Amino acid sequence: MEFNWPLINDNVSATDRQVLSDFILSGERLTNGPKVKEFENIWSDWLGTKHSVMVNSGASANYISIAIAKEVMGISEVIVPPLGLVSDLASIAQLGMKPVIVDIDMKNLAITAENIKNAITPNTKAIVLIHCLGFNGISDEIIKIAKDNNIMLIEDCCESHGATYKGQRIGTFGDISLFSFYFGHHITTVEGGIICTDNEKLYNLAKLFRSHGMTREASPEVQEYYQTNFPELNPLFTFAVAGFNMRSTEINAVLGIEQMKRLDYNIAKRTENLNTWLLSLNASKFYLDFDVEGSSNFALPLVLKEPSKEQLKAVCDILNEEKVEYRLGTAGGGNQALQPYLKFYNHKVEGDLPNTNYIHHYALYIGNHTELTSSQITNLCSKLNTI
Numbered sequence: 570m571e572f573n574w575p576l577i578n579d580n581v582s583a584t585d586r587q588v589l590s591d592f593i594l595s596g597e598r599l600t601n602g603p604k605v606k607e608f609e610n611i612w613s614d615w616l617g618t619k620h621s622v623m624v625n626s627g628a629s630a631n632y633i634s635i636a637i638a639k640e641v642m643g644i645s646e647v648i649v650p651p652l653g654l655v656s657d658l659a660s661i662a663q664l665g666m667k668p669v670i671v672d673i674d675m676k677n678l679a680i681t682a683e684n685i686k687n688a689i690t691p692n693t694k695a696i697v698l699i700h701c702l703g704f705n706g707i708s709d710e711i712i713k714i715a716k717d718n719n720i721m722l723i724e725d726c727c728e729s730h731g732a733t734y735k736g737q738r739i740g741t742f743g744d745i746s747l748f749s750f751y752f753g754h755h756i757t758t759v760e761g762g763i764i765c766t767d768n769e770k771l772y773n774l775a776k777l778f779r780s781h782g783m784t785r786e787a788s789p790e791v792q793e794y795y796q797t798n799f800p801e802l803n804p805l806f807t808f809a810v811a812g813f814n815m816r817s818t819e820i821n822a823v824l825g826i827e828q829m830k831r832l833d834y835n836i837a838k839r840t841e842n843l844n845t846w847l848l849s850l851n852a853s854k855f856y857l858d859f860d861v862e863g864s865s866n867f868a869l870p871l872v873l874k875e876p877s878k879e880q881l882k883a884v885c886d887i888l889n890e891e892k893v894e895y896r897l898g899t900a901g902g903g904n905q906a907l908q909p910y911l912k913f914y915n916h917k918v919e920g921d922l923p924n925t926n927y928i929h930h931y932a933l934y935i936g937n938h939t940e941l942t943s944s945q946i947t948n949l950c951s952k953l954n955t956i
């Protein structure tokens with residue numbers, strides 16, 4: 570029997586839809602307002618940061634975090650891994666910063682402290698650390714490197730809601746962190762994202778960049794500063810930074826508030842699925858030495874032990890036959906440094922990126938759904954182990 574196992578399940582429940590229709594029919598305003606603020610507060614409490622700013626996608630959160638880094642640190646080099654989403658690199662390139670691309674570690678698919686250290690120049694002002702496919706990528710060493718070198722640390726947690734390092738949620742270690750709520754992630758607002766920080770100044774900047782750069786979005790102190798220093802400008806139309814419109818609607822926030830009720834369950838179930846997955850695959854055929862401590866995966870990674878095109882074809886044949894949807898190269902399609910758009914922008918690739926290229930050519934991922942049973946997972950693993 571085929572599995573019919575999609576990459577992403579529609580995790581908007583009947584109750585979610587009822588809550589959404591009740592809200593829409595209530596006649597409340599639908600543009601960014603009190604529900605967005607309520608969701609931001611719930612998210613900050615859950616994560617353990619002082620402030621959160623909800624936006625319309627994880628990619629928007631990428632752009633705003635880089636815009637903030639540019640505003641605070643100036644035009645500079647930004648160290649970034651090649652395994653992530655296009656927006657991780659494109660935001661840096663498009664905002665006139667220079668992506669410096671360094672290789673990842675096989676055990677957690679994140680950039681290593683050593684690779685970061687080797688890539689630092691006097692112009693390095695930010696690091697985008699991507700917690701890939703739910704694995705924790707942070708370490709004391711990375712935090713220290715950022716601190717010692719006065720480098721802004723941005724944690725991209727779009728694939729890793731609820732992952733932890735030493736028991737503390739990722740997204741609370743960097744100067745800024747960001748999450749995606751695209752459908753199929755740990756929770757969804759259909760489209761949506763959020764930027765989190767403990768820093769008041771960065772929080773104000775996130776609100777400014779989200780909403781055209783308008784000072785009326787920022788704190789009373791920031792508003793007063795601009796009113797005093799720019800008296801000829803209308804306070805309602807004073808633009809402190811060259812901002813975007815990346816606001817969320819109330820509708821997305823209402824869904825987010827409802828979905829938060831099952832976030833911890835989703836994380837626990839998906840972690841259980843990952844453990845079953847890794848225990849059921851044959852270690853002589855698949856790379857299984859991941860550092861799973863504190864992980865919170867939303868996709869199940871499959872990495873060949875040996876660089877064999879034949880084995881990869883055999884894996885794909887099984888998945889196609891069983892109707893299990895997959896993505897080659899894992900996150901974002903693999904090595905972003907190979908993508909055509911980059912050649913239009915000033916960037917630097919550090920070394921040959923052997924680990925990223927291995928993942929690009931010999932790895933894929935499939936969906937990790939809360940509805941999966943352990944026998945579905947073990948049955949699929951048995952078939953995959955036959956390659």
Ligand SMILES: Cc1ncc(COP(=O)(O)O)c(C=O)c1O
Pocket residue numbers: 626627628629631653654656657699725727728749750751761762900
């Ligand atoms: C690592 C990473 N960064 C950024 C994003 C962008 O998020 P979104 O799809 O909400 O724009 C994603 C998407 O899932 C992602 O995986």
